[in-house]
Amino acid sequence: MLMMMQGIEVGRNLSSRLTETSFTKGRYRLHLGNDGDLRLLTLNPETLLESDIYFAYYASNTKNQNPGIQLVFNESGYMYVLQRNNSRFYLKQDVPVSSKDFYHRAVLHFDGVFVQYYHPKGGDGGWRWAWSQPENICAKGFGTDLAANEVGNLACGSNNICILGDNQRPRCECPERFVLSDPSDSYGDCKPDFEMHSCGAKSNQTDVSLYEFVTLEKTNWPSGDYKKYSNYNEERCKASCLNDCFCAAVVFRTICWKKKFPLSYGHRSPTGGSDTFIKVRKLTAGVPNTGRRGRTRDWLIITCSVLLGTSALVNFILLYMKRNKKRMAKKPNQRRYTGAATAHDLNLRVFTYRELVVATGDFVEELGRGAFGIVYKGVLKVSGDSEVSVAVKKLDRVAQESEKEFKNEVKVIGQIHHKNLVKLIGFCDEEQSRMIVYEFLPNGTLASFLFRRPRPSWEDRRRIAVEVARGILYLHEECSEQIIHCDIKPQNILLDEYNNPRISDFGLAKLLMINQTHTLTNIRGTKGYVATEWFRNSPITSKVDVYSYGVVLLEIVCCKKAVDLEDNVILIDWAYDCFRQRRLKDLIKEDLEALDNMDLVERYVKIAIWCIQEEPGKRPNMRKVTQMLEGVAQVNDPPNPSPYNTFTCAESMSN
Template sequence: MWFDKIPDKTIVWHAQVNTTTGLVPDGSRVTLTIDRGLILTDPRGQELWRSSLDSGSVSRGRITDAGNFALLSEDSETELWSSFANPTDTLLPTQSIEVGGNLSSRRTETSLAKGRFRLRLGDDGDLQLLVLNSKSLAETDEYFSYYSSKTNDPSNPGIQLVFNQSGYMYVLQSNDSRFYIKDEVPKSSSDYYHRAVLHFDGLFALYYHSKGQGNNGLGDNRRPKCQCPEMFSLVDSSDEYGDCKPDFKMQTCGAEDSKTADVNAGVNPYEFIRLNRTKFPTSDYGKYANYDEELCKASCLSDCFCAAAVFRSDQVCLKKKFPLSFGQRSLDGDSDTFIKVLNRAADVPSTGKKGKNRDWLIIGCSVLLGTSAFVNFIFVALYSKKRLKQARDIGATSTAIESNLRVFTYRELVAATGDFMEELGRGAFGIVYKGTLKVNSDSEVTVAVKKLDRFAQEDEKEFKNEINAIGQTHHKNLVRLIGFCNEGQNRLIVYEYLPHGTLADYLFRRQRPSWEDRRRIAVGIARGILYLHEECSEQIIHCDIKPQNILLDENYCPRISDFGLAKLLMMNQTHTLTNIRGTKGYLAAEWFRNSPITSKVDVYSYGVMLLEIVCCKKAVDLEDSVILIDWAYDCFRQGSLDDLIEDNLVEIDDMETVEIYVKIAIWCIQEEPGLRPNMRIVTQMLEGVVQVHDPPNPSP
């Protein structure tokens, strides 16, 4: 919804769709239904968003001149759902927020997806502006609050945030007193349109727009400005709110820093850049009273762990480690911050040692907060990246496989996916989007682009694992890798697009797939795992075999995908030690025993999935309180396998094969790895080449 009489399209409400941009693909549609209200679906008919109704039947929708769109009941004027009760990033006059309600910022200036800032009236009555964890953006992962109305007095708490018809905004308290967000008298509502917006950068602003003249009330000079500190520069020069990278080598506590100091004959290789009236309230590891500024700086300079020092006007010195976070700069600030940088006057040679060079990133974001006065905040978070080591590692990966794979630029993949418009699925390490690549001027090919959404060191490892594991594999039951992108912080993998989705979607739909198709899929997956275990130059343990990681091509042929957790072994290795990987319900017992991990963990996962293929039931069914592996063994032991297939006639006509498959699965899920067959034997049992004996209790 938007203002109709303002020249520029000013959106005041939108459906918050769970995509990167908050937009939906062409061909999507909105439908008004009796039982669910508004439903937004994509061209394939999949639901993207809907209005949440607690009860009642919808008869019609109505929009008011105040900007509220409501769904009304069949027999009265009762509102079953309304946009005013479900706001996005904007409040309009006559709209209010109840206790527990909130506004959500956009992700970026152009993306309508939920961002990292919230305006919330808490259960204690306090109105707060909050920052969420920038990676998960989960409502429960609140990082900190940067504004508070302090209306949380237990004897007189805030009970409602009101934006009234006249343009006043205040927190209404339990004794009917009012805490005004802005004291000054607003422009007349008869002459001006009003709105309040929580912007993508954390700015919460009150706007007015003349009904006659057409000018906004908040000029550009009131907007926050972001910039990198001296000796840091933007990773992406086109994104002023993005990450900053250092233009020098940061200090470590390794031997190379000691040698550097010796080479310079006593000249300290590091100095400070000064940020006036700036403080960092969090992340200090040392606090010293009765220090002067020079002593504070000297203490940090001599400490290899110290990344920055904050000196307060009360003679307190605070030493900070990376990552620095929530830096605040204000005109009346009482602190100065000194960030340690490479000494520009010192000629510091590089040691060239592997694995020792470390870089840091600064994430910069400014927030302008409006009450009676405006205060600028600069958020700075720094975190370690061994970028030189990454460059060597990824460079080696590229050299090894670039003859088979295409290296894409990030810009190419943005264009191919329409700015990551259509989401196909998501997992622990990234989101997969649909894209289109031009083969030549006359033809194009559809692809799936996996975008890693986290950039910690372990995620870099996942990226390299997936590239290494699947880059040179060629098997009809494995997803084909087309190329990848490793540009700046962007890690993306481009696969062939498989039109029939995941095996999970195929198995667990209402209409049970044919038994013959399921048998063929089970054998195909087994052959793909066998190829990984025995027919590659390096044995590959997938570590996360499950229906969600099996894709189906145009002929419903299964393809194993998602090698982000894969563990590679040389052919003369038999086992490895590693941290727990995989998914609940598919994990073998050795993951929890700190035991050596072998290819038998994939055999276990396959056994669980084989039971799912036979029964068309999930490994863990919370609705029916069923653990599939336990239920399947009970049915086998009691001779009641027909309970597993729920009287489906096709399977009943082939109970001999059903029993064989269940017995194979029980052999695969033996708690003792030594009792499990390898995938070659599993494949031979599925194909009828090897006799299948009755298995023992898998969990004695």
């Protein structure tokens, strides 16, 4: 990272980190060469040696007669290459804000994008994007002399698709029927979840009955062609690939290009372009789908039941499970954090109170507060001069159970890993001080994202709605122990640098004192996020989270708070009456993107109303909610969620 008044001398580097969470040196360098040229370089990912450079994907071209002698990041926030004759080559001609009122910093991210950010002095607006280089790291070729226009996307591995996100940062996505080779590395290689076809000794013909195509819209793979046809239509292009055992995929856009595995430089463009058709093994072709959890094991059991008979099958299953258990026990733990004290049984770092005092600067910068306590921003040293930002939550309302009980609860939280849940790094349990340390997410809460003007894009809101539901579903049904969150609301949903939602505070409800369990929100007497069970002394089940999610879904659709005291609006009542009166457009006035997607708006509003039914038995579970959101389950018209309370759409709009 570079701060103002820092720079790079000739022959020196600014290095990226290895991953988003590892501060080991990664594969990208910002390097001012001996020839005076400033370049962004990528190294061989296998060796990461400074001498093993793959290519440059940006160059300032400040060499030859007037070479650069220093990269300068001056006090005004401008960055330039100072040349021998004192002329300046500016990496960006304009900086959006003055350094008088804003701090500036520049970061070479682990994905290879070099970004300058600014932050208001004395403000809490977070770091904002100013400019980045390259402008599109997913694009093929950047025109540098070393890359020879054959760079391709840098951030994603083989068979992986690069998609340009916010702030010109990439994200990677495996195609359908492919899974990550390393599940912890979304930027790595993707492998097929089916048996690859191979060519026989006498023929390159494919058994066409075994294969079909999956379609990747607006996706191109500009490298790896081995044949092309200019006079084919789409069907003839696909048929040619289907009958060719060498062919893994075809890209069609007036011309037919045949590709072999592995596919490289995949790029999806929202503005359109070519479509790719990947040849995959049919799921009904009798071959085990090894990419799906458990399918290989099931296939083995079915096969052995035919070959060995029932009694032999039992012996086979016992032997298989015994060997599998031993193999899992031998796997090394690769996710352990380094530090002074580590709880090996929890796979979490155990912090002393003093360590967290130092990390937070004596708990100065407050990020937020809620039912469980106050959250502070901190910075931890990882190795050498490397640092990582964290969020430290002081649990000031936690029951003082035994140390063993506290650690058992933290252990449950620490074992939960899902892309839509905030990751736990460690904890402190020292006398009366109990704290939990999480990863720090830079884009704040969903509340600050939704309740702003102009509204966030409809596509971002739609994606966030689905991903939040998936995170809750994981807590309810897919982790080792069911977890009821009990406090789902936008303030407890955080956004990472790509605006992907991560649910926080899950599992903490069990740490509250018994007499605190009914005070998870300060909207007790008003309809907010709290299900009616809390006020009826009824059993608390996972349906309380379903209720809260329904409220959040309405907030995502309308970009309006659950309880708006200024406008005298209770969102759930207003939304139902607008739905009942077929006036849903009143919920999204001036939201042009949402107005263009009224079918989806209506679907989401109906799902939300089902979720907020006062009778828990009428609410769907989160699996059903997710299926309805994704369009794979029908959504019927819901009944009045609160029959004894009415609030009309017309009344809400007149206030």
